[in-house]
Amino acid sequence: MSQWIVKTESLKKYYMLGKHTVKALDGVDLLVKEREFVAVIGKSGSGKSTLLHMLGGLDVPTEGEVFVDGQKLSGMNRNQLAIFRRRKVGFVFQSYNLVPDLNVYENIVFPVELDGEVPDREFVEEILQVLHLKEKEEALPNTLSGGQQQRTAIARALTSKPSIILADEPTGNLDTSASHDVIRLLKTVAKRFQQTIILITHDNDIAQMADRIIHIEDGKIVKAGEMHDGE
Amino acid sequence: MENNNKKIICRMAMRALRYNRRRSILLFAAVALSSFMIFSVFTIGSTYYKMTRLQNIRMNGADFDAVMYGGSEEQLEKCKTDEDVRAVGLVGVAGYIEETEGDKTANLGTVWADETFWNEMMSPARTSVEGTYPQEKEEVMVTRKALKTCGLEDRQIGDSFRAVYVDGKGQKKDMEFRICGIWDGYGDKNVFYISKALYDTCGYEFSSVVSGRCHIDFAKTFLTEKEQQEFQEKMKLDKQQALIFTEGMAASIPIYFGMIGIVMITCFCAYLLIYNIMYLSVAGDVRYYGLLQTVGMTKKQISTLMKRQMMILGSAGTLAGVLLGVAVSIGFIPVILGSLGINADKIGGVQISMHPLVFLLTALVAGCTVWIGSRKPVRMAVQISPVEAARYRASYGKKSRKKTGKGKIIWRMAKEQFLKDRKKTTVILLSLAAGLSVFLCMVTIIESQGARTIVSNYMDMDLVLYNDTLKKEDSDKWEKLMDDRFLGEIRHNGGIKQANPLYFARIDVPWEPEFSDQWMREFYEMWMYESYDHVRESYRSGTLEDNLFCIVGIDEDEFDYLTETLNTKVNRKKFFSGKTCLLYQNGLDIAESDLKGKRVTCTGYGDPDNRRTFEIAGLTGENYYMAASQSRMTIIVSADTLKEFLPDDQITISRIAVRYEREYDRQAEKEMMELVGKSPYAKDFSSTSKIEEKEMVEEAQGNLTEIGICIALILAFIGILNYMNTVTGNLQNRRVEFAVMESMGMTQGQIRGMLIIEGLFFAAGSLCIAATLGTGITWLIFQAVNYRNVPFAVPTGPVLLMTAAILLICTLIPLFVWNSIAKKGSVIERMRQTK
Structure with missing residues (x-):
């Protein structure tokens, strides 16, 4: 059985909303294995996105620890976290979050270039082919459809060959058929490049395509499912 | 149907202002800044104008706009009854004091001034007066300098002294004068004012x-060249007469337009500032306006x-x-000047003038600027459809494709950012360049107004020594104060770079x-009372009584300088x-070509056999x-030619022009004066010193330079604030984009690097505009106000300082x-901020 790649220990995230404390995450312990495809489902406000942000180092926990690929995130400063994100994590957001001034190709290779590396043109070409973006290489994001933007975001998440892909409702803005296409693509590509996927969704159909489903409610994992061997 | 929705619109406007506090503050600051900028330019500009006028009054020694040499009864009457003329002050030259009991070569003019000139015109140029204007024949009004x-120098009011007075007919009178008053101030202080009697x-x-x-003060502040010409024609001057307008009056219109130019640039800065902030904030608020339309607000209501x-x-x-402007004008500037050691209370100190019209103008210009500046953004807000608004993300430009760039990502992104919205970039560059250009313009003008550039001796020499005995009509009293030995002593002094004698002979x-x-x-016709036909x-x-000819010899330095001016x-x-000579034109109406x-x-004088012929x-x-x-x-030949032509005893050095190794070297000047002091004829020397004239001009200028510097600094500061405001708005609008890039792994260092490069692009761009267009405009404005014909020179020091400051500011502010x-x-919190 392969090793875990993501681990959280008593992870808590509390917010102050006026005078009230909102417990977005309330003691989450999670283990995800290498090359596993995990779907996290829960209702709106259950804390699933917060969990994903903690795993990607986009937010800081109130308490608890996050370990990704052997690295403890809590000890890292902002710069280290940024470098960690561009090397270890590939994000896919519901709102795509593409850089508007960069064309599709530039968006895709953005994390690689930030690392001072020359993008592996062959590898990028392969991803563009797989994600059907070859024709749109020089297009600017505001001229793309939602599906194309989402595929660009996926391509960007894959290009730096990160160990883990964190996808936050990647199909939220897509129709059912496009949603299934995107997840299938994500799964295919991740398998091919041996990457771990943690996917947030509230759509049961989409969740069913994952190896394991984790249910989250009121900031707590209520059902973690059985760990699959990613291989 | 009447729809009374005023209340709700007003309430929403107030709420929106409160809710979008950051944007409201930014806009408020922009309007306040613009009003402050306009107010400052009007207030300090008018003060600067007044100070320039005061400087002119002081330099002229009285407040008048033109002076007419001579004046028949008819002309004076015409002047006094002319509706354009406010006042006419008369001054009559009345001969001179040749010697006194204290000095054998006193050489001091005597003049009479009428009541208007003494009481009205001279009063702004006077700092003190004791006693009263002379009424009796023997009374004189003097200065300490005279x-x-x-x-x-030790005489007081009431004291008498004996002097040889030479009247208009050349008759000498040994008279006793009594000092009836002592005045001090600006202008020609080396005269005695005498009574009408x-x-x-x-x-x-x-x-x-x-x-x-005849000194004329016009009712109008400005007279166009045409009006000046018309007035001159009205006066029907005869050939010997001249009507000369003062430098200020002659150049008043161009100066006025120069000032208007600066005001226009300032208003343009204000407009850019407001427009830019409005544009940015509306672009950032598009979703909000779309939402308002979605919930049923009409375009008119949004507008x-x-x-x-x-x-x-x-x-x-x-x-x-305006309040800030008042505070700065009244409180801040005097404090700054005070800290610089300038006493604002002294005569000639800073008097900030605030005309009610300035308040009105500021409100009007600011109001118009706000209105014009907000028209386009309002149109933009109402034109957007609710659907577009919902999908809207602040991106500029209409490109659909873009070639993949080359080079480092940080440089590429900075360049992209700089070029992606050319309109916005142009606005920022223009506002920055406008501020810089006004600064450039002001420092260039201030530098040109500096005492050092205004005053200069012939050939810009530091000191000119004159043989005053040559001023005596009786040539038997002429002495050889300066000879080649004296010249050698001057030249041997270590602090002296060059000394050029002017040899003179009848x-x-x-x-x-x-x-x-x-x-x-x-x-x-030009200079003599008699008609030429009488003496021809x-x-x-060869029996002409007067000797009306002289010859001067110059050296190579002087020749080079002189011929450059021809x-x-x-x-x-x-x-x-010795084949050719030059002639001094002496104001005669003869063309060189003739x-x-x-x-x-x-x-030779009295030696008809010694004859030389020169080609002119x-x-x-x-x-x-x-x-x-x-x-x-006056015939000008080379010094050697003169020495060949005439025997030594007929040649004398009339003046020596001295240049120091270091300009304005006080030590060298002191040594020169000591050398003069050692001469047995020390009292018969006179001199014009660049150092003394500089001090005199500086005194006359009061705080003109400081006021000018204040305007320049305020405007440059405002240009920078404008950039600051714009950059702040721009970065605020891009904050989600930054968070996205951070989420992709862009480090803080990389973002900073990108912002520095963007800043450098803006600095370089605005400096380029200021260096080209700005210098061009500066040149035009400079030429408009340059009535003293000071050569155009951009001051290096302030420009280098400005370049360094702009580079720093453009990179540090972002x-x-x-x-x-x-x-x-955190990154995710910032990503969630959609606005």
Whole structure:
């Protein structure tokens, strides 16, 4: 059985909303294995996105620890976290979050270039082919459809060959058929490049395509499912 | 159907202002800043204008706009009754004091001033006056300086002294004068003011150009060249008369337009500032306006809502800007000047003038600027459809594709950012460049107004020593104060770079029909009482009573300088071999082309056998060559030619122009004065010193430079604030983009690097515009206000300082703004901020 790649220990995230404390995450312990495809489902406000942000180092926990690929995130400063994100994590957001001034190709290779590396043109070409973006290489994001933007975001998440892909409702803005296409693509590509996927969704159909489903409610994992061997 | 929704619109406008606090503050600051900028320019600009006027009054010694030499009764009457003339002040030259009991070569003019001139025109240029204006023949009104010139420095009001007074007919009178008053101030202080009683007996007629000076103060502040011309024609001047407008009046219109130019640039800055902030904030608020449309607000209502917001912000901002302007004008500037050691209370200190019109103008210009600046953004807000608004993300430009860039990502992104919205970039660059250009313009003008550039001796020499005995009409009293040994002593001094003597000798120029007859006719018409026809025969026969000819010898340095100022080329070899000469034009109405090539024959004074003939190579109007005692024909040859032509005992050095190794070297000047002091004729020397004139001009200028610097600094500061505001708005709008890039792994260092490069692009761009367009505009404005014909020179020091400052500011401001953005929450929190 392969090793875990993501681990959280008593992870808590509390917010102050006026005078009230909102417990977005309330003691989450999670283990995800290498090359596993995990779907996290829960209702709106259950804390699933917060969990994903903690795993990607986009937010800081109130308490608890996050370990990704052997690295403890809590000890890292902002710069280290940024470098960690561009090397270890590939994000896919519901709102795509593409850089508007960069064309599709530039968006895709953005994390690689930030690392001072020359993008592996062959590898990028392969991803563009797989994600059907070859024709749109020089297009600017505001001229793309939602599906194309989402595929660009996926391509960007894959290009730096990160160990883990964190996808936050990647199909939220897509129709059912496009949603299934995107997840299938994500799964295919991740398998091919041996990457771990943690996917947030509230759509049961989409969740069913994952190896394991984790249910989250009121900031707590209520059902973690059985760990699959990613291989 | 009437739809009374005023209340809700007003409430929404107030709420929106409160809710979008950051944007409201930014807009409020923009309006306040613009109003402040306009107010400052109007207030300090008008103060600057007044100070310039005061400087002119001080330099002229009185407040007048034109002076007419001579003036018949009819002309004076015309002047006094002319509706454009506010006042007419008369001054009559009444001969001079040749010597006093304290100094044998006093050489001090005496003048009479009428009541208008003394009481009204001179008063703004005076700092003190004790006693009353002379009424009796023997009374004189003096200055301490005049007393010193006459060797009477210890005399007080009421004291008497004896002096030899030479009247208009050249008659000497040994008289006793009594000091009835002492004044101090600006202008010509080396004169004695005398009573009307003495003037009436001095032998001069006021109508004569050698005596009468009719000072005219016009009711209008500005007179166009055409109006000046018309006035001159009205006066029907005769040939000897001249009507000269003061430098300020002659150049008043261009100065006015120069000032308007600066005000226009300032208003343009204000417009850019407001427009830019509005544009940025509307671009950032598109979703909000789309939402308002979605919930049923009409385009007209949105437009009213936005206009209401702008009215509230505009009024509050204008008020705040004006108040800030008042505070800065009254409180801040005197404090700054005080800390620089300038006493604002002293005479000539800073008097900030605030006319009610300035308040009105500021409100009007600020209001118009807000209105014009908000028109386009309002249109933009109402034109967007709800659907577009929902999908809207602040991106600029209409490109759909873009080639993949080359080079480092950080540089590429910075370049992209700089070029992606050319309009916005242009606005930022223009606002920055406008601020810089105004700064450039002001420092160039201030530098050109500096005492050092205004005053200069002939050839810009540091000191000119004069032999005053040559001023005496009786040539038997002429002394050789300066000889070649004295010149050698000057040249041997370590602090002296060069010393150029001007050799002088009297000569005769016999009558001949080709040149001298023509010249003397013009000369008599211009300068003499008598008609030339009366004396022509005696001149022809060689029995002319007056000696009206002299010759001067110059060295190579002086030749080089002099020939550069001429319109025609002068053959150096021919000049130094004694074949050609130059002539001093002496104000005569003779064209150079009429004389060039003609020959002038001269003989030694009283020695008709010693004869030389020179070909006339050119004419010069340079007054340095004017003869000392009376108007003469002056022939300019080389010093060696002169020495060959005349025996040594007939040649004397009339003046020596000295240049120090270091300009304005006080030690060298002191040593020169000590050398003069050692001469047995020390009292018969006089001098004009660049150091003294600089001090005099500096005193006359008051705090003109400081006020100018204040305007320049305020405007440059505002240009920078404009950039700051724009950059702040721009970065605020891009904060989600930054958070996205951070989420992709962009480090803080990389973001900072990108912002620095963007800043450098803006700095370089605005500096380029300022260096080209800005310098062009500066040149135009400079030429408009440059009535002293100071050569155009951009001051290096301030420009280097400005370049360094702009580079620093353009790179540091985005960093500060970014730091404050980055502090506000984690990456994901910042990504969630959709606005």
